[in-house]
Amino acid sequence: MGKTGVADRIFFGGDVITMDDKHPTAEAVAVTDGKISAVGSKSDLMALKGPSTDMVDLRGQTLVPGFLDGHSHFINAVRLASWANVSSPPAGEVKTFADLIATLKAYKERLALKPGEWLMGYGYDVTSMDETRELTRADLDPHFPDNPVMLLHVSLHGAVLNTAGFKAAKYDLNTPTPAGGMTARMPNSTEAAGLVMEHSFLPIYMVMPTPTEAQQLDGMKAAQELYASNGYTTCQDAPMEPPTRPLYHKAADQDRLYLDVVGYVNWLEFPQVLESGAEPFKAPYKRHFRIGGVKIIGDGSPQGKTAFWTKPLLTPGPSGEKDWRGEPNVTPEDLNSVVKLAYDKGIQVMTHCNGDATIDMMLEAHEKAGAPVGKRTVIIHSQFMRPGQLDKYVTYGFIPSFFTNHTFFWGDVHVENLGKERAYFLSPTASARKRGIRFSNHSDFAVTPLDPMFILWSSVNRTSRSGQVIGPDERISPEDGLRALTIDAAYQYGEETRKGSLEPGKVADLTILEKNPTKVDAAAIKDIKVSETIKDGKTVYKRA
Amino acid sequence: MIGGYLGAGKTTLLNALLRNADGVRYAVLVNDFGSVNVDAELIASTGAQTIELTNGCTCCTIGGDLILALKDLVARDWAPERIVIEASGVADPQSVARQAACHPALSVQARIIVADAESIVERAEDKYVGGLVRRQIAAADTIVLSKVDLVDTGQLARLRGWMAQAAPNAPLIESAWGDEFAAELMLVHHSATDLHAPAPETGRHGHSAFTAMTFYSAEPLDRTRFLNAVEAMLPVVARAKGTLYFADAPQARCLFQLAGERWSLEPFAPSERVPRTRIVTIALAQREGQLEEVLRMLRRAEVRREELDARD
Numbered sequence: 001m002g003k004t005g006v007a008d009r010i011f012f013g014g015d016v017i018t019m020d021d022k023h024p025t026a027e028a029v030a031v032t033d034g035k036i037s038a039v040g041s042k043s044d045l046m047a048l049k050g051p052s053t054d055m056v057d058l059r060g061q062t063l064v065p066g067f068l069d070g071h072s073h074f075i076n077a078v079r080l081a082s083w084a085n086v087s088s089p090p091a092g093e094v095k096t097f098a099d100l101i102a103t104l105k106a107y108k109e110r111l112a113l114k115p116g117e118w119l120m121g122y123g124y125d126v127t128s129m130d131e132t133r134e135l136t137r138a139d140l141d142p143h144f145p146d147n148p149v150m151l152l153h154v155s156l157h158g159a160v161l162n163t164a165g166f167k168a169a170k171y172d173l174n175t176p177t178p179a180g181g182m183t184a185r186m187p188n189s190t191e192a193a194g195l196v197m198e199h200s201f202l203p204i205y206m207v208m209p210t211p212t213e214a215q216q217l218d219g220m221k222a223a224q225e226l227y228a229s230n231g232y233t234t235c236q237d238a239p240m241e242p243p244t245r246p247l248y249h250k251a252a253d254q255d256r257l258y259l260d261v262v263g264y265v266n267w268l269e270f271p272q273v274l275e276s277g278a279e280p281f282k283a284p285y286k287r288h289f290r291i292g293g294v295k296i297i298g299d300g301s302p303q304g305k306t307a308f309w310t311k312p313l314l315t316p317g318p319s320g321e322k323d324w325r326g327e328p329n330v331t332p333e334d335l336n337s338v339v340k341l342a343y344d345k346g347i348q349v350m351t352h353c354n355g356d357a358t359i360d361m362m363l364e365a366h367e368k369a370g371a372p373v374g375k376r377t378v379i380i381h382s383q384f385m386r387p388g389q390l391d392k393y394v395t396y397g398f399i400p401s402f403f404t405n406h407t408f409f410w411g412d413v414h415v416e417n418l419g420k421e422r423a424y425f426l427s428p429t430a431s432a433r434k435r436g437i438r439f440s441n442h443s444d445f446a447v448t449p450l451d452p453m454f455i456l457w458s459s460v461n462r463t464s465r466s467g468q469v470i471g472p473d474e475r476i477s478p479e480d481g482l483r484a485l486t487i488d489a490a491y492q493y494g495e496e497t498r499k500g501s502l503e504p505g506k507v508a509d510l511t512i513l514e515k516n517p518t519k520v521d522a523a524a525i526k527d528i529k530v531s532e533t534i535k536d537g538k539t540v541y542k543r544a
Numbered sequence: 545m546i547g548g549y550l551g552a553g554k555t556t557l558l559n560a561l562l563r564n565a566d567g568v569r570y571a572v573l574v575n576d577f578g579s580v581n582v583d584a585e586l587i588a589s590t591g592a593q594t595i596e597l598t599n600g601c602t603c604c605t606i607g608g609d610l611i612l613a614l615k616d617l618v619a620r621d622w623a624p625e626r627i628v629i630e631a632s633g634v635a636d637p638q639s640v641a642r643q644a645a646c647h648p649a650l651s652v653q654a655r656i657i658v659a660d661a662e663s664i665v666e667r668a669e670d671k672y673v674g675g676l677v678r679r680q681i682a683a684a685d686t687i688v689l690s691k692v693d694l695v696d697t698g699q700l701a702r703l704r705g706w707m708a709q710a711a712p713n714a715p716l717i718e719s720a721w722g723d724e725f726a727a728e729l730m731l732v733h734h735s736a737t738d739l740h741a742p743a744p745e746t747g748r749h750g751h752s753a754f755t756a757m758t759f760y761s762a763e764p765l766d767r768t769r770f771l772n773a774v775e776a777m778l779p780v781v782a783r784a785k786g787t788l789y790f791a792d793a794p795q796a797r798c799l800f801q802l803a804g805e806r807w808s809l810e811p812f813a814p815s816e817r818v819p820r821t822r823i824v825t826i827a828l829a830q831r832e833g834q835l836e837e838v839l840r841m842l843r844r845a846e847v848r849r850e851e852l853d854a855r856d
Contacts, residue, residue, distance in 0.1 A: 180642045202646035206615040241609075268575075308672075327676045331550050331633045361672055 006050030007032050008537060009508075012042050014058025015516045019065050019487045019501040024479075029063060031508040034536035039502050061531055062516040064482065065501055066233030066509030067452045068489035070401040070440030071350075071380050074223060074237035074261060075244050079211060080122050080446060081222030082111065086151055087123025090408075090526065091449040094123075095130050100151075101143050108147065115146035118168070118209060122446070125154035134184055136194040137162045150208070156446070158182070158197030159204065166192060169204045213247065220251045224259045228541035230450040231530040233509035234489075234499065238264035238350055238380070239295035245279065248289050257288035258540055262493060264295035264350055267330075267338050274345065281347050292493065293348030295380075296338055298358040299329050301447075302383055302426075303410045305417065307354035308361075309384060313417045325357065332361055339365040343372055348494070350378040356386050363392050373397050378492055380442075383426050384418070390428065394435050399492045401440040402427035402484070404459040405448040407471070411464030424471035429459055431473075433480055440492045441484035456481045456517055457526035478518045478525065508537035545640050547631040548658035549667055549677055553690035553719075557658055558630050571595070571617050571624035573610065575632045593617070593624065610643055618649045626653075634676055638683040657684035657714075661691045661703055668710070681710045692718045693760075717756055755832045757839055761821040763846040764791040773841035774807060777825065780834040786823030787812055791847040 007030035016026040018039060028045040030038040038045050049055065084107035085092045086100050094100045100121075108119050126134050140149050140162035148168035151160045166173055173191040177183045181200030184193040196204060211219065227235045240248065240263040248263050265273050265281075273279050279291045300306025305318045308326040317324025335351075339362075342349045353359045362379060366372075374397060382393075382400035393400060404427045406414065414423035425431075432439050441459055443450045459481040462470045469475075490500025498507050512532040517525045533541040546554050562570060571593045595613045610629070617624055627650070631640050637655040645652045657680050660667075667677045681687065687707060692700055700718075707716055767790045777784060784802040789795075799812035800823060823842060827835045 178642070178646055180639075181646075199642055199646050202611055202643060203648060206611055206647055210612070325675065327634065327636075327679075328672055329634055332672050333550055334633070357672065 005032060005037070005048065007037055007045070007048040007053050009054040009056055010045055010049060011056045011058060011063050011510070011512075012045070014060050014512075015062040015519070016502065017062060017064045017482065017516070017518065018503065019483065020503050026502070029502055029510070031510075031534075031537040034508055034538075036502060036504055036506050036508050038504055058512060062513045063502070064231075064511050064513060065486040065499070066511050066533065066535065067231045067485045068234040068440070068493060068495075068500060069227070069232050069236045069450075070442035070484065070489045070492065071238060071403075072236055072443050072445035072450065074227070074235045074263075075241060076446040077223035077226045077450075078216055078219035081219040081226070082120070082215070083152075084119070084121040085123055086121040087154065087449075088125060088128035090451070090454055091154075092123055097129075097131055097135055097139050100124075100135065101140070104140075104149065105143065108144070113147055116168075117147060118165075119144060119147045119149045121149070121151040123154050124151040124160055128154075134193070134195045135160050136184070136186065137166070138186070138193075140194070150204070153195075153197065155197075158195065158201040160194040161196070161204065162194070166204075169207045171204055171207075175200075175203070213250075216244070216247055217251055217254070217256060220256050224257070225541070227259055227450065228533045228535070229530065229543075231452055231511035231513070231533050231541075232259065232450065233511070233533065233535045233540075234260040234262065234493065234495075236262050236264070236292070238262075238292070239266035239297070240264065242266060242269050245273075252287040252289040255287060258538075259288065259535055260285055261289050262292040263289065264292045267294050267296040267334075270294045270338055271341065274341070274347075281345070293350055294338060294342050296335065296349065296351040297329050298335065298351050298353040298362060299326060299355055302354050302406070302417075303413055307384065308357040309355040309418075310357045310360065310386075311422075314419055315417045326355055328358055328361060330361075332364065335361055336365045336368050339377075340369040343369045343375060348376055348378070350380055352380045354381045354383040356384055356389060359385055359389050363389065363396070366396050366398075371396060376492065376494055381427075381444075382439075384422060385425065385428060387425070387428075387431060390431055390435055390437065393432070393437055399438060399440070400432060401442050401489075401492060402429055402432075402459075403444055403448075404429060404441055404462065405443060405455055406458075407462040408454075408458050408464055409448055411462070411470035412466045412468060415464075415468065415470070425474065426470065427459075428471070428474050429476045429480070429484070433476055438488040438491050439484055440489035441481065451526075452485050453513070453517065453528045453530075454526045456485065457522075459484065460522050460525060463523075478522070482517065508534060510534040545629045545631055545637055545644070545652065545655045546658065547635050547637040547640070547656070547680055547684070548633070548688075549660065549664075549673065549680070550633040552658040552660040552664075553688070554630050554658050556690070557656070557688060557719075558628055561628060569622070569625045571627045573613055573627065573629045575610070575630065575635065593620075610640065611646075614644060614647050614650065618647060634673070635680075636676070636683065637680055654686055655684050656686045656688060657681055657711075658688045658690050659707075661689050661695045661700065661718075664689075665703070665706055678710060681707075681714075684711055684714045687711055687714045687716050689716055689718045693758075719756070755829045755835060756824060756826045757835055759786070759821070759823045759825070759839055759842045761788075761843075761846050763821070763848055764789050764794055764852075765821065765842075765845040766791055766847050769845035770842070773838060773845055774802070776841050777802060777838050778805060778807075780831050780838055781825045781827050784823060784825040786821070788821040788823065791852060 009031040010028055012028040016029060018024055018026055026039045027042040029036060030045050030048045038048060084104050086094045086103055088094050094103055104119060104121060113119055144162055148165035149162040150165050153159055178199045180198055182197040183200040184195040186193045251257055265279055281291050284290060299308040305324060306326055308328045312323040312325050316322060339349055351362050353362050376399055378399045378401055380401045381403050383403055406426055414426060441455050443455060456478060459476055460478050462475050464470050487496060487500035490496040499509055511530060514529045514531050517528055529543060531543045532539055546557055548554050573595050617627060629640060631637060637657060641652045641655050644650055668674050765788055781802060786800050787797055788800055789797050797812045799810045801808050825835060
């Protein structure tokens, strides 16, 4: 029981998962002035009911703490807000070209596009569709003769365009394929068919319209709607692109933010930003925005083979290299100096490390900075670790933010590239739990969908696209999986005394799930929908 | 594109390029951690525009900085005539150049990697960055070996051999640390290759079409002996530049320049960073032997303390 007095809202009538170790479940939660005022039995909480109290009957649904985004790129949601989602399940609904065209048509109507205006889509990936060939402009042209169409490939490294799209991009259909490019051609023709990838895509990328500041500020609304509809109440952008730092402050000043957004400064501009005093590094939220610290990008991605490992891959590198181990994205000298600088100033460090060699570099940087404790240094992805590195995480208090969605999206690819032993140890959640390490689990949106129940499902099941269990020993319980989306994610942000569990005095950030993920069949976790999201006691999303 | 590991001298080279801009409108893209070391005054004086690239990774965000910056530059009313990309210490020159080449208005003139003579071999064996340093070198079309004045002759010879293995097709330009003329030599080199300069002869492991040598001295020069050396230079040296002073007028510093058949000596107001006498010479690689003789003549032009004393 919390303080007495009349509650603004009382939630009851369903399971309550508190994520508070002392009282893991409850019957009801009361909210007063944006804070949780009481958690307990329904009968006890009825004492807080007044005439103005909004009684929220969960009707058998499940109340959990609002989710904290362990790691994603909020700005992508801002950008994609006015784009059609042409992804295939589980990221979207598009299974066939007919679905895709229907989705685009609906979008065109919704946005009331005039002739000549770009119709943009994202998430195109024919390998996840029930189709046997790539989409071409011949499929799109009859439906969209007057609007340039560009559908960004799921990898973000290419797109499909219609004829009007190529024309608007001033792209000659007979442009030769450049080195490092891929241009699909029409059958028996030298003309570009629609799909352009990698270097073939760059000339188009260069002429693509860039959103204005006003458009991006407007996009903040749709972006928050997307996060809220997925049950998130705290979102992340790490690293912020330098031009978008002021954008966040502007959005906050104009009261456009209602979810909490934490931005991390890009390490490449960190010394200048620090010196100029441009960013309030250790200040609390101001109108829902705060600077979390500095984000360093240590290496690339494992599926792109640009992560940095100590042992070579079993398959050739991205350009056919033998014994390919990938490369770091930062020199040890620069890494050491940023880590030291941030530690000296008491600023949180968040480093993207996918391969074990990059993790070695980060551990060394920490040691060279005097191996301090209590810094809550976050290692984003911690994807391909060696078991011994987890022990060092314990010693140094590193917080891994794992990415178990990889088991589904690229698990099979990782087995092929790295072999079972290494692939099965990707995002080693169970091994981390055994050592008492607190970790979060993330979507890396727009790399994978934001859906927290999909993330939870992947940490509990670790099933790949082909049905292979990627590391049976690293599966965790739904309870532990939930910690990584709530209380332990709050710990990562240094906000565990305010958020992440349902306890009196904490911020009333709540999410209502259609079903209880700890009670449904493990395989069905991913089908659970978010019904409602509550930020500071107010409903910010309600499923139609 | 100028690449190379940290501290190799990329920014020094870039600054020198800007100093020698000769009215060419430059734009500079800098993609490295820390402060921008490009001389601000210099940029103002050459009209070069500087853009910092600060996205470390393009794989997680939609769109790369580099592409957007290039797009922006090309679209400007007063578009630059040359763009120099100072890549980060970990950048793959091939990838940077390929991205740039995708813009229809741009062509890649040079992928230059600056390698520090003192540390490059060690770097190439480093457990973290060795692979990428080796790949950077292999992807270069020109290598500038910097700080050659800090290694001895034996080391330099070994380095040349090592580089011939690591980058067999890239011309090697040797340069001393802080060498403000290195960039000019680069320009000479590149304009010459544009004009289809004769292919280098074999020997000297088929490296550069050009060879560069620098004469340093703390002593004043004898005017007559120096002029003799210039006479000997004319048929050999494609370009030379330097500062010097003569024993007969030790207070009057001179700027010496030679291009083709023409040369000049002008009064020169020195800055402190320039050594008292330094002359950089560049010649076709096959004239390396003759160039060495020119250097010996310059050496003989030195007026040593004993000679000065004898004159008094």
